[in-house]
Amino acid sequence: MQWFSHTELSGADFELLHGTELLRSMLHNKLVIVVAKPSSGNARLPVDDIGLVSCVGLYYIRPVAKSKHTFEILFEFESDLVIVDEHLTLYKLKQD
Numbered sequence: 446m447q448w449f450s451h452t453e454l455s456g457a458d459f460e461l462l463h464g465t466e467l468l469r470s471m472l473h474n475k476l477v478i479v480v481a482k483p484s485s486g487n488a489r490l491p492v493d494d495i496g497l498v499s500c501v502g503l504y505y506i507r508p509v510a511k512s513k514h515t516f517e518i519l520f521e522f523e524s525d526l527v528i529v530d531e532h533l534t535l536y537k538l539k540q541d
Contacts, residue, residue: 454505471519496532500525
């Protein structure tokens, strides 16, 4: 038997947080990422490369305003936002 633990919330999980203090906290710990548009198809958020596996708390990823390459990530803890921001900086430097 195998099982995996992860801290990414599903859409249904996120809906259950409506009106809670946790949701208010997550709305304060928000990061918006614009991903380069690929030559074909939708943009892909490089979740493996931006440090989301290092998050201790919960997080939720959603597209912004029907955009295919802009995403918003909401974090339970500000420290997770800082970690992902640092990983994003390193990821961007590797891309340039």
